[in-house]
Structures are given as structure tokens and as C-alpha cells.
Amino acid sequence: MSTALPVRNRPPVSLRPATAKDSSQDRQKQMIADHYEKLAHAKENGQKVVYTFVPGNLTELLQALDLLPVLPEINALQSGMRQKSAGYIAEAEKAGHSEDVCTYVKCDIGMLKSGNFGPTGTKLPEPDLLLLSYTGCFTFLKWFELLREEYKCPVVMLHVPYQPDGVISPEMREYVVNQLRDEVIPALERLSGKKLDMDKLKYHLDLSRQAEDDLVKVWESAKHKPSPIDGYFGGVYYIGPIFTSFRGSQDAVDYYRELRGECEARILRNEGPQTPDGLMGEQRYRLVVEGPPNWTSFPDFWRMFAKEGAVVVASTYTRVGGLYDTGFRHDSSQPLETMANYCLGCYTNLGLPTRVDLLERYIREYEADGFLINSVKSCNSFSAGQLLMLRQLEQRTGVPGGFIESDLVDPRYFSKANIENRLQSYFQMIDARRLRVSA
Amino acid sequence: MAETTTQTPGLPGADRASQILHQARTVMDDLHLGPVQRWKAAHPGGLAIGYMPIYVPRPLFEAIGCLPVTIFGGGDQVDIIRGDSYFQSYICHIPRSTIELGLNGHLNCLDGMVFPSLCDVIRNLGGMWKMLFPDRWSSYLDLPQNFALHLGGKFYAQELKRIARELHERGAKAYDPEALREAIRHENRRRLAINVLDNLRRTEPWRLPTSDMYVLLRAGGLMPALEHAQMLEEFADAVRARPARPFDNVRVVLVGAFCEQPPLDLIRTLEKSGCDIVDDDLQLGLRYIESAIDDTTSDPLEALANSFIQYGAATASRYIGTAEKGAALLEKVQATKADGVVFAAASFCDPALLDQPMLEAALERNGVPFTAFKFSENTGQFQVIREQAGAFSDSVKLWGTVQ
Ligand code: SF4
Ligand code: SF4
Numbered sequence: 001m002s003t004a005l006p007v008r009n010r011p012p013v014s015l016r017p018a019t020a021k022d023s024s025q026d027r028q029k030q031m032i033a034d035h036y037e038k039l040a041h042a043k044e045n046g047q048k049v050v051y052t053f054v055p056g057n058l059t060e061l062l063q064a065l066d067l068l069p070v071l072p073e074i075n076a077l078q079s080g081m082r083q084k085s086a087g088y089i090a091e092a093e094k095a096g097h098s099e100d101v102c103t104y105v106k107c108d109i110g111m112l113k114s115g116n117f118g119p120t121g122t123k124l125p126e127p128d129l130l131l132l133s134y135t136g137c138f139t140f141l142k143w144f145e146l147l148r149e150e151y152k153c154p155v156v157m158l159h160v161p162y163q164p165d166g167v168i169s170p171e172m173r174e175y176v177v178n179q180l181r182d183e184v185i186p187a188l189e190r191l192s193g194k195k196l197d198m199d200k201l202k203y204h205l206d207l208s209r210q211a212e213d214d215l216v217k218v219w220e221s222a223k224h225k226p227s228p229i230d231g232y233f234g235g236v237y238y239i240g241p242i243f244t245s246f247r248g249s250q251d252a253v254d255y256y257r258e259l260r261g262e263c264e265a266r267i268l269r270n271e272g273p274q275t276p277d278g279l280m281g282e283q284r285y286r287l288v289v290e291g292p293p294n295w296t297s298f299p300d301f302w303r304m305f306a307k308e309g310a311v312v313v314a315s316t317y318t319r320v321g322g323l324y325d326t327g328f329r330h331d332s333s334q335p336l337e338t339m340a341n342y343c344l345g346c347y348t349n350l351g352l353p354t355r356v357d358l359l360e361r362y363i364r365e366y367e368a369d370g371f372l373i374n375s376v377k378s379c380n381s382f383s384a385g386q387l388l389m390l391r392q393l394e395q396r397t398g399v400p401g402g403f404i405e406s407d408l409v410d411p412r413y414f415s416k417a418n419i420e421n422r423l424q425s426y427f428q429m430i431d432a433r434r435l436r437v438s439a
Numbered sequence: 440m441a442e443t444t445t446q447t448p449g450l451p452g453a454d455r456a457s458q459i460l461h462q463a464r465t466v467m468d469d470l471h472l473g474p475v476q477r478w479k480a481a482h483p484g485g486l487a488i489g490y491m492p493i494y495v496p497r498p499l500f501e502a503i504g505c506l507p508v509t510i511f512g513g514g515d516q517v518d519i520i521r522g523d524s525y526f527q528s529y530i531c532h533i534p535r536s537t538i539e540l541g542l543n544g545h546l547n548c549l550d551g552m553v554f555p556s557l558c559d560v561i562r563n564l565g566g567m568w569k570m571l572f573p574d575r576w577s578s579y580l581d582l583p584q585n586f587a588l589h590l591g592g593k594f595y596a597q598e599l600k601r602i603a604r605e606l607h608e609r610g611a612k613a614y615d616p617e618a619l620r621e622a623i624r625h626e627n628r629r630r631l632a633i634n635v636l637d638n639l640r641r642t643e644p645w646r647l648p649t650s651d652m653y654v655l656l657r658a659g660g661l662m663p664a665l666e667h668a669q670m671l672e673e674f675a676d677a678v679r680a681r682p683a684r685p686f687d688n689v690r691v692v693l694v695g696a697f698c699e700q701p702p703l704d705l706i707r708t709l710e711k712s713g714c715d716i717v718d719d720d721l722q723l724g725l726r727y728i729e730s731a732i733d734d735t736t737s738d739p740l741e742a743l744a745n746s747f748i749q750y751g752a753a754t755a756s757r758y759i760g761t762a763e764k765g766a767a768l769l770e771k772v773q774a775t776k777a778d779g780v781v782f783a784a785a786s787f788c789d790p791a792l793l794d795q796p797m798l799e800a801a802l803e804r805n806g807v808p809f810t811a812f813k814f815s816e817n818t819g820q821f822q823v824i825r826e827q828a829g830a831f832s833d834s835v836k837l838w839g840t841v842q
Binding site: 095096097098100101102105134137138139141142143145146148149155157159161162164169171172174175178179182183351352353355356375377380381383384385386387388392405 | 524525526527529530534556558559560562563564565566567569570571578579581583584585587589590591593594597598601755756758759760764784786787788789790792793794795796797799800813
């Protein structure tokens with residue numbers, strides 16, 4: 001575990017100007033803008049809107065029924081990045097929500113009470129239905145109970161059993177499939193006014209698989225040295241389309257094909273990833289990161305790593321909306337079973353021992369120099385047990401573990417100086433270990 | 440103020456009710472689980488299976504020769520030395536003290552642990568347990584949140600079969616429907632005995648303060664249902680027979696303390712502040728099923744699973760899909776003729792604290808006064824709570840509302 005060491009004075013690594021701009025970024029921006037545009041006109045166009053969560057989202061199903069998803073978690077993180085979350089959280093706390101609970105929920109409630117203006121500044125349509133995919137996080141249940149109180153709209157819930165031992169039993173899968181067949185699909189059909197066309201669903205599931213193949217290649221590109229991607233700070237952009245409204249669309253297929261090409265091109269040029277201030281130069285530390293990032297100071301947080309030459313080669317946060325690099329792909333030959341398997345396999349739906357195994361695997365396969373846990377106050381699903389995970393990983397791998405604390409969207413819990421000091425000490429610990437190993 | 444004419448408990452000459460209370464208190468305070476050890480000695484081959492709040496289907500365990508043992512952490516009796524190093528400051532207290540008890544050997548007499556799906560902390564604690572104690576059996580118990588019998592009910596019955604199978608592989612008796620019917624009968628008898636005491640507490644709260652009721656129920660978490668039922672029945676007779684003086688207090692329902700338990704002194708503080716607690720969700724596990732379970736059916740395991748689906752109490756950890764949020768609490772307020780509600784949630788308790796605003800809104804809509812505070816199982820200072828509860832009870836008494 002990281003201990004306080006004197007702060008050292010090592011010069012920051014120099015960043016290089018990018019040689020080629022990533023056009024995938026522009027593509028993603030356009031996709032998002034188009035989606036919010038559709039949402040802005042959903043009511044006048046008679047399109048039904050479904051609010052749902054990222055882990056265990058059923059995007060292919062929604063697309064097959066021409067329903068438009070809104071993801072409150074994404075609104076919350078966008079509010080954090082746009083420096084709106086502090087106000088929204090204050091609004092929710094003023095209305096009686098406890099300071100102790102998840103700030104995503106409070107940010108969303110505060111946003112709702114402040115007019116429900118989304119990331120593009122346009123008002124979000126109210127939900128016609130809340131699709132509660134209860135996958136990997138208890139707070140989801142309460143979140144949609146709270147929203148139901150506000151919107152007075154129907155809710156359909158999908159209980160996804162937890163995988164305590166990292167095994168999907170036939171009973172778990174059957175339970176999810178039966179709920180999909182008997183409750184979720186009929187509710188969505190009623191909302192959309194049409195019967196589910198299985199061929200259309202399969203078409204979208206096929207597109208999902210294609211995008212997933214390319215995303216895995218993107219993740220695996222980080223095995224190369226220097227890594228062409230940052231699998232955490234950059235990774236949160238890479239997961240944008242596939243974790244949200246676009247999985248199962250041709251747009252997502254095109255995006256991931258392009259992104260993969262960009263990574264491969266960077267490997268050929270021996271280039272590192274983009275950072276907020278240019279291309280990363282020397283990569284001094286290869287890290288695996290567990291836990292969500294902080295959004296309110298996201299660029300600053302990223303810079304703390306980039307200027308030290310620390311690149312994240314794999315992260316678990318980028319697996320919350322789907323874990324693909326252990327082999328899962330959407331399989332159109334078994335539409336309901338594959339959706340069940342997807343939901344069951346999301347990262348936060350896995351027991352702690354399985355999470356430790358996965359992190360260990362990342363540390364070894366990506367030849368990491370260390371692993372770092374960003375423990376966020378909001379999220380018991382992620383955070384409870386992380387200190388034991390840290391110990392276990394140190395014991396198993398021998399690489400140094402670091403531990404920092406912050407929050408997702410509550411700026412009161414992001415202490416820049418504190419985190420910076422801890423990171424400095426942590427990098428020093430990795431240096432010290434290297435010296436010991438090479439001596 | 441609630442007051443009983445309690446003589447020195449445990450000493451010869453104490454009235455029978457006080458003696459029973461003393462016994463229950465001894466069971467409750469024994470962090471080394473002496474009563475469990477004695478049960479094991481008297482039942483060779485029997486397994487003691489600990490479980491975290493709120494609820495597990497106790498009759499299933501009893502039917503296969505296991506003693507289900509509620510583990511409520513270390514309360515205010517344990518110094519946390521190692522437990523704190525496993526949890527960040529923003530996580531509630533019960534997992535720390537439970538880890539502490541596990542690491543310092545207090546739970547060694549347990550042959551296994553069950554972690555029901557109450558919240559993400561208990562869920563992850565289950566994973567930690569597997570890593571910390573890899574040689575001991577432990578299991579997550581996924582309680583369904585889908586309440587259709589053919590969906591959640593079916594899944595839950597399969598979960599119960601799995602647990603029974605795994606325990607049988609570790610020495611428990613094989614599942615036998617007749618044994619389960621018998622265990623259900625015992626649980627129903629206990630439930631009835633609890634109902635009798637609950638009614639007594641509602642009609643004559645000065646005769647049976649909640650602080651006493653709490654001790655009686657807490658002890659039951661470490662006892663077989665039949666033995667506990669007999670104890671409660673005997674206590675009910677004895678407590679009716681002893682003299683008690685009525686007091687004119689405010690009647691309150693206590694909500695939010697279903698998992699991490701407040702110190703007994705906190706409950707007493709509320710009582711001393713002029714609140715008769717006429718209903719509560721402390722020890723909810725023994726009251727979770729709000730009806731008798733069918734003990735005549737040919738498939739008692741299905742009946743047990745269905746009882747959870749059909750008669751499970753509305754609490755923060757249970758998803759409320761269609762019913763109005765807070766309706767169950769309002770019913771309780773009406774049924775117990777309560778004047779108000781006291782919310783007491785453990786600090787950092789996600790289920791309770793996320794639920795609370797919805798319950799408060801329901802109370803507000805219906806003009807039911809309430810007050811709220813947070814606690815930790817090792818809270819030692821009650822002054823602020825005493826003042827808050829005192830002001831609440833005075834206000835409700837004078838104006839029927841909070842001023
Ligand atoms: S508790 Fe964690 S997973 Fe759940 S909503 Fe909050 S941030 Fe998301
Ligand atoms: S006190 Fe609340 S958050 Fe903590 S373990 Fe219990 S239910 Fe979970």
C-alpha cells in the first residue's frame with residue numbers, strides 16, 4: 001500500500017504536438033449531437049423516450065423498437081464536466097437528500113429540479129418509461145424509485161442476479177431471459193406500439209458484435225510499448241458510443257473501426273495517446289486503474305498522470321457497461337440469452353474475487369508497473385472492499401499499489417493537492433521498486 | 440417516560456419477566472457466541488451458519504439441521520483495530536466491526552456465513568469474506584427483486600435449493616420436506632409470539648418498552664425458532680402480570696435501523712425523551728414475512744420462497760415497483776395510532792438514506808410529523824439526539840405537529 005514518501009522533483013515529461021488529429025473524436029461528437037437533437041424533438045416527432053442505466057443497458061432492444069434512450073448517469077457525468085454538478089447536488093441536498101449518498105443520483109435530481117437541461121443545453125424530454133436494469137448497483141433501484149415519484153411514469157425492471165463467484169449459472173440466465181420475455185419486451189412493445197421484430201433485433205446484435213470486436217482490439221493495443229492509448233482517461237471517451245445509445249448501430253461500427261485504425265496507425269508511428277495538452281511523450285509508468293474517474297476536475301486529474309509519463313494501460317471503469325476482453329460478444333443466434341449474458345457480465349456485477357482476478361490478469365498481460373485505485377465516495381458498488389483488493393493484488397503480483405480518494409461529480413471531495421501528493425509518492429514508490437529489482 | 444418496575448435482573452427474587460430479559464441480554468451481549476457454541480455441543484453434527492441483515496429464510500436452515508445466527512457486527516462493544524483498515528471513512532460501521540469479529544476469532548464457531556442481497560456493502564463484504572476466509576463456506580444469497588411468482592419466486596426457490604445443496608455437501612442434513620414443514624411451523628409460532636408482544640407494546644407501551652422488546656428479539660437471532668417462541672410466550676405472560684404505571688408519551692414509529700443497529704442506549708434515550716416506540720424496523724429479519732407461511736403444502740420450499748414474494752415487508756432494500764412509496768409506512772402509522780415518525784438511519788447507509796426522502800414526502804403529504812437523525816452502532820453520545828427527540832415529542836404533544 002502506498003505510504004507517504006517525500007515529494008520528489010523529477011521534471012515532467014514533455015508532450016508532443018499531435019501528428020494526426022483523431023477523426024474518430026469528431027465522429028463521436030457528431031453522433032452525440034445528433035442523438036440530443038433527436039431527443040430535443042422526440043415529443044413533436046412522436047418518439048417515445050426511455051430512461052435507463054449504462055450497466056445492463058438493452059440498447060439493441062430499444063433500437064429494434066425505435067425507442068430513444070436517455071442515460072441519467074451520462075447526464076450526471078456531463079454535468080460534472082461542465083461544472084454544473086455542485087449546484088445540482090446542492091439543490092438535491094436542499095430538497096432533503098442526504099449528503100452521504102451517491103452524488104450521481106443527487107446530480108440528476110438537482111438537474112431535474114433545475115429544468116432538466118441536458119449537456120447540449122436543450123431541455124431533455126421527460127421519460128415515457130423508466131427501464132430499470134438493476135445490474136451491479138443497488139442505488140439504481142432507489143434512483144428510479146425517486147424518478148418515478150418525479151415523473152409519474154411507468155417503470156419496468158429487470159433484476160439481473162449478481163455473479164458472486166464469477167460464474168453465470170443456468171438459473172441466473174433463465175431468470176433474466178424470462179423477465180425479458182415476460183415483462184420487459186411486452187412493456188417496451190406496449191410503449192412503442194409495435195411488436196418486436198426478431199430479425200431487426202438480430203441485426204442490431206450483429207452490429208454490436210462488430211463494434212465489440214474492434215473495441216477489444218483498441219484495448220489490447222495498450223499491450224504495445226509505448227501504448228497508443230490511455231485506457232482510462234482516453235478510455236472513457238472510447239466507451240462513449242458502446243456504453244450508451246449507439247451500441248448496435250452502424251454509427252458505432254464505423255466509429256470503432258476508425259478508432260482501431262487510429263490506434264494501429266499510432267503503433268506504426270510509435271506514438272502515445274492524446275492528453276489534454278498534446279501527445280504523450282516518454283511513458284515512464286504503465287498503470288492499471290480500478291474505480292471511476294473524477295469528472296469535475298477531469299483534465300487536471302489526467303494531467304497529474306500525463307506530466308509524470310504515467311499511461312493507463314487497462315482500467316476496470318471502462319468495463320462497467322460491458323466486459324468484452326474476456327471473450328463475451330453479443331450473439332444474434334440467441335438474442336435473449338445473449339442480452340442476459342451481457343447484463344450478467346458487466347464489471348460491477350462481478351464478485352470481488354473475480355474483480356481481483358481480472359485486475360491481476362490486466363497487470364500481468366499489460367506488463368503494468370503498478371496499479372492504482374481511485375476510490376470514489378459515491379459508489380459503494382465499486383468502493384466497498386477496494387482496500388482488501390489492494391492488499392490482495394500487491395501480494396499476488398508484487399507490483400506497487402496506490403490508493404487515492406475522490407468523487408465522481410461532487411467537487412467537495414476532489415482535493416487536487418492531496419491527490420497530487422499521493423500520486424507523487426506513489427510514482428516514487430514505483431521508482432524505488434525498479435531500483436531494487438535492477439540492483 | 441417509559442418506566443417499568445424492574446427489579447435487579449438475574450438475581451433471585453427478580454420477577455420472571457426481568458429474569459427472561461436478563462437471559463436475553465446475556466445472549467445478545469455475548470460476542471463470542473456462547474449460546475451458539477452450546478447449541479453445537481448439544482447438536483453434534485449441526486452447523487451454525489451466520490448471516491448478515493436483514494433476512495434469510497431461517498426455517499430452511501433449521502430444516503437441514505443448521506442454526507441460523509444473525510450477525511449484527513460488534514455494536515458498541517468492540518474496539519475496531521483492524522476492521523477500519525479495510526474500509527474507507529465513507530462506509531457505514533457494521534462491515535468494519537464484522538470484519539473485526541471475523542479476524543479476531545469471535546466467529547470461529549460458525550461453520551459458514553450468508554450475505555443476503557441487502558445493499559452493495561453487504562454484497563461486497565461477502566466477496567471480502569471469501570478472500571479473507573477462503574477455507575470457510577460462505578455464500579451470497581440473491582433475494583429476488585422481481586415479485587412475480589413464476590419469475591422471482593422461481594429463481595428464489597432455486598437459490599434456496601442451491602444453499603441447501605451446498606450445506607448438505609458440507610455436512611448438513613439433506614433437504615426433507617417434512618423437516619421444512621416442521622421448521623416453518625416453529626417459525627410461524629415465533630411470528631405469532633412476536634405479534635402478541637407487538638400488540639402489547641402498542642396498547643400498553645409503558646408495560647413493554649421497545650428497548651426491552653429489542654433485547655428479546657435480538658436474542659432470538661441466535662436461537663432456534665421454537666426455543667425463542669417459548670421464551671417470548673413465557674415473557675408475554677410474565678410481563679402482563681407485573682405491575683406497570685402508564686405514561687402519557689408521544690407514540691412514534693422508528694424507521695431506518697434495519698441493518699446496522701443503534702446502541703441500546705440510543706433506543707432508551709428516545710424513550711426517555713418522551714417517545715413510545717410503537718413500531719420499528721429494528722430486527723426486521725424476524726418480522727420480515729408479514730404472514731404465516733403455509734406449513735401444509737406438499738412443496739414447503741416453494742411456500743417459503745413464495746412467502747418472501749407475497750408477504751415480504753416494504754423496506755428500503757426491497758424494490759417498490761407499483762405501490763405508492765411510503766404507503767406501507769402510512770398504514771403502519773395508522774394501525775399503531777402513531778403520532779409521528781422518527782427516522783434513524785446508520786450513517787452512510789445507502790438503502791435507508793436514499794429511501795428516506797420518498798418516505799418523508801409521503802408523510803408530509805399526509806400531515807404526519809417526523810424527525811430524522813443518523814447514528815453509528817458505536818455512537819456513544821446521545822445528548823443531541825435526546826434534545827432533538829425531546830423537542831419533537833414536546834412539539835407533537837403540544838401542537839400535534841412539528842413547529
Ligand atoms: S452507486 Fe456507483 S454504480 Fe451506482 S449509481 Fe452511484 S456511481 Fe453509479
Ligand atoms: S448499514 Fe446500510 S449501507 Fe451499511 S451494510 Fe447495512 S444496509 Fe448496507
